[in-house]
Amino acid sequence: MSMNTADRFDLVTRHTTEVVTDEELGALLETETPSVYIGYAPTGEMHIGHFTTMRKLADFLRAGLNVTVLIADLHAHLDDEKSPFDLLDARSAYYEEAVEAMIAAAGGDPGQVKFVRGTEFELDPEYTLDIYRMAAETTLARSQRAASEVVRESDSPNLGGLLYPLMQTLDVRALEADIAYGGIDQRGIYMLSRELLPEYGSSAPVCLFAPLLSGLSGGKMSASDAGSKVNLTDDPDLVAEKIEQAYCPAGELEENGVLEYLEHLVFPVLAGREEEFVVERPEQYGGDLVYEPGGYEQLEADFLSGELHPADLKPAASAYISAVIDPVREQLTEQPELLAAAYPEKYGE
RNA sequence: CCGCCCUUAGCUCAGACUGGUAGAGCAGUCGACUGUAGAUCGACUUGCCCCCCGUUCAAAUCGGGGAGGGCGGACCA
Incomplete structure (x- = not known):
């Protein structure tokens, strides 16, 4: 790319609320063709809040990054069965279509984006084995804290919600992502990832976080409103x-x-x-x-x-x-x- | 395998002991006031009371059965 590193850095980081860390990102952008991924759990209908991250994907593409969109179908079910198991395929298909349309509307070329569904690799033996290994060394409290902004809260939380952060951590590795991009609500999970992955022989991802937009009625955007x-x-x-x-x-x-x-x-x-x-x-x-x-x-x-x-x-x-x-x-x-x-x-x- | 508890409005729950076909808060809708919305007043709406059977003139309420959910015990002691 003819774009210099400083311009690239600005393009990649604009409209983000946090970069972890600037130094790591800078180094990454200087050397290779870095890869970035974002995951969407196909639960409720996509909305305008998703659009801001789509627009960033256009920035990533322009900055010459490899962009992967993960349709995290298993996660959609693990999180308190937000999506019923037998609707996962249909919702994933809808998400794929919606994401492509949004990327195009945001000025990017969806053809340059790689789409992957969670079930395509999250059931691999090596991946599965590492879930168990991480589960063995992660406390309930740690996992719960990591997921607290993402996974639905309940008085009687399911095991699925506790596996969720571990799987998201392994997604980073499986997708060979140098950069993990997501809403700032994902921060807890990716900080856990940065802690765990080096213990499993992988490097910690650089993390980019998008701001969460307020809802139209004030306060947070709410799925139920x-x-x-x-x-x-x-x-x-x-x-x-x-x-x-x-x-x-x-x-x-x-x-x-x-x-x-x-x-x-x-x-x-x-x-x-x-x-x-x-x-x-x-x-x-x-x-x-x-x-x-x-x-x-x-x-x-x-x-x-x-x-x-x-x-x-x-x-x-x-x-x-x-x-x-x-x-x-x-x-x-x-x-x-x-x-x-x-x-x-x-x-x- | 055993025991206990829960299931009522979109949500959180009262009402059950002492049968008379339901209430509160929040949410929502509509007005008033603002050059928007909100806030604040004012008014209004909302229900297979989990399902089935039974007792009764009458069941959300009592009895039996079932379903779903939660908690605990049982091993370790």
């Missing part, structure tokens, strides 16, 4: 409705999902296309506002100062969000059988 997130299959009217109802206090950035969507999703995509962000505004409030590609900082400043009012921002935000996810929605709705098979209760026969 439909209004807290935009789904990939939401049509523009529904997106508009959700954004209209979103928590968005004037002049405040904290837990402001609308602004976070713009920062981590809309503006990066617009920047890739060199398109402006236009807020249409009635004359009585000052007329239209135009932001340059990459002009999120300015928008945020205007929002903080009160120059940009939420009531004006929201319609613009929902229009651009819809535009970004539109191709994904179309691709998915063209194949209704995918969703019907993956979520029969909701889209079923």
Whole structure:
């Protein structure tokens, strides 16, 4: 690649919330063609929160990394049976399609991404044996702590949730990933991985973490609260409705999902296309506002100062969000059988 | 293998002893107030009370059986 190391480093690390560690990543980017992987457990429907990591995959590709997406089907079941065992195939198929569509919509080439399902290698004898070896030397408390932000909490936790971090650790090795990328909620697990893998003759992965976006109703995005997130299959009217109802206090950035969507999703995509962000505004409030590609900082400043009012921002935000996810929605709705098979209760026969 | 406990609204649970076809909090919906949303007021909605059989004029409630879940014992002592 003609890109120099500093540029590569910036590209790889932008829009991340933590890098473990800068030094290791720097060294990695100087030498070879590093590999990065991210795992998605095919549980609930994919949503806009996933999109921010997809956009990073486009960055990774541009930086010349080998990118692997793991569809962690076994994990989806191990975590409190979030996905029933006999729906794993259907949900994996849906995830694969959705991920490809999102990568494309985010300006990347899905053809350059390697897709792997967990069951393709997690049942290999060597892998299985190492699960047992790690299980023998890992305490319940350690595993539980590692998984606490990821695995569903319960008064009566299942064994599956405790195996989960160990398997994720072995995934890093099996996929020969130099870099593990995931939401910051994955931190606990990968810190365990960094501890364990060297004991098993592998090097610890460099870890890159994505910020978790706030939900639209304030607080975290919640799977159980439909209004807290935009789904990939939401049509523009529904997106508009959700954004209209979103928590968005004037002049405040904290837990402001609308602004976070713009920062981590809309503006990066617009920047890739060199398109402006236009807020249409009635004359009585000052007329239209135009932001340059990459002009999120300015928008945020205007929002903080009160120059940009939420009531004006929201319609613009929902229009651009819809535009970004539109191709994904179309691709998915063209194949209704995918969703019907993956979520029969909701889209079923 | 044995014993005990649990199963009621979307969620967490009361109500069961003393039968009279259900309640609270949260969530949700709708108004008011804000140039958005939230917050705050005001109003409203929500149910195969796990299933089957039985007793009874009447069963969420009592009796029997079943299913699902949880805890403990049993070996080590």
